[in-house]
Amino acid sequence: MPGGSIYVQQDEKFTGSSPQWWYEKFWREDAQNRRKSRYVKAAGGFLVGVALAYRFGLALAPAFGLLAAALTAAADWYLAWWSFRRTAVWRGxxxxxxxxxxxxxxxxxxxxxxxxxxxxxxxxxxxxxxxxxxxxxxxxxxxxxxxxxxxxxxxxxxxxxxxxxxxxxxxxxxxxxxxxxxxxxxxxxxxxxxxxxxxxxxxxxxxxxxxxxxxxxxxxxxxxxxxxxxxxxxxxxxxxxxxxxxxxxxxxxx
Structure with missing residues (x-):
């Protein structure tokens, strides 16, 4: 990995590039995987929201499911954004x-x-x-x-x-x-x-x-x-x- 261990031989593909450059590169390339994961989590949130609505006898269960899905997706987006933002000083x-x-x-x-x-x-x-x-x-x-x-x-x-x-x-x-x-x-x-x-x-x-x-x-x-x-x-x-x-x-x- 970039900036790797002193006990592990450096991979030639990292030579000449900073760890920060590779971090940002991998982050950009992983955007599609993050979106796919977010869709899966949102679907799970929808099912949980619907199940809870039925469990407590609430009307408009699909609406509660959509709300739960939106909240799940928003939370996942925020955590991903924050994990990147907290490296801002290191990345310059x-x-x-x-x-x-x-x-x-x-x-x-x-x-x-x-x-x-x-x-x-x-x-x-x-x-x-x-x-x-x-x-x-x-x-x-x-x-x-x-x-x-x-x-x-x-x-x-x-x-x-x-x-x-x-x-x-x-x-x-x-x-x-x-x-x-x-x-x-x-x-x-x-x-x-x-x-x-x-x-x-x-x-x-x-x-x-x-x-x-x-x-x-x-x-x-x-x-x-x-x-x-x-x-x-x-x-x-x-x-x-x-x-x-x-x-x-x-x-x-x-």
Whole structure:
């Protein structure tokens, strides 16, 4: 398969084409099969609707059957559409930092949090989002892997597919430490920063969150909730404004 296993010899027909290109190609080619499957499911929905109508003595049983068929087809179409849409960042059709930034502002701005996008210390790694609020400070980057990539933690180690995730976690942890040192030095306020990675495509465990090697990986829609529900109140309003102002001044915009 595209982007296949390190233990399986690559098929020559995939050489020179990206996994994303093949994914979209197979998706388009499978459209007819999806339609046929949808017709079968709709027929099943029609039979179930008619059977239920007769079971409960309802009039116009065929109408209930048609309604059930329509709902079944609509649900099947939506699930197929959603499975394709959730790969948009991985396919390059959408930008992960735009999605996450919008979610953060929608959920956190009115609760006293400040969100700064695209920040970096000169000659060091940049980050997509810096969040400062009453419950602490976070840096958030965005990443996306192929839909079949398993992401998990075992024995305290992060795994992304068949590989260790240290190369993903370590730079973000080090960047968080560097940002914390700079903000603490410039403001005189003790700062500890929690690094997060918004995963736009890839298989996270049930619950949508993995924590390992100092990094939290989670679905973008869960980030604001995790930030709000942190079990502490670290900064008052004045400290939040001070940290945000210094961050905007000292951290280079990228």
């Amino acid at each position: 059709a959408r930008r992960g930092e735009v999605i996450t930034g919008r979610l953060l502002r929608r959920s956190l701005a009115r609760r006293g949090y400040r969100v700064l996008d695209g920040r970096a210390i000169r000659d060091q790694a940049s980050i997509d989002h810096l969040v400062i609020g009453p419950t602490g400070v976070w840096i958030i980057d965005n990443e996306s892997w192929s839909p079949d990539t398993e992401i998990g933690a075992y024995g305290g180690r992060l795994f992304i597919g068949e590989k260790y995730g240290t190369k993903v976690a370590k730079p973000l942890v080090e960047t968080a430490e560097a940002f914390a040192e700079l903000l603490g030095r410039e403001t005189g306020v003790p700062v500890t920063i929690t690094p997060m990675l918004a995963v736009h495509c890839g298989n996270l465990p049930k619950g949508g969150t993995v924590a390992a090697e100092g990094l939290i990986l989670l679905k973008p829609r869960l980030i604001a909730r995790v930030v709000r529900q942190a079990e502490r109140v670290v900064y008052d309003k004045a400290q939040v404004e001070l940290l945000a102002r210094v961050a905007a001044r000292e951290l280079r915009r990228v």
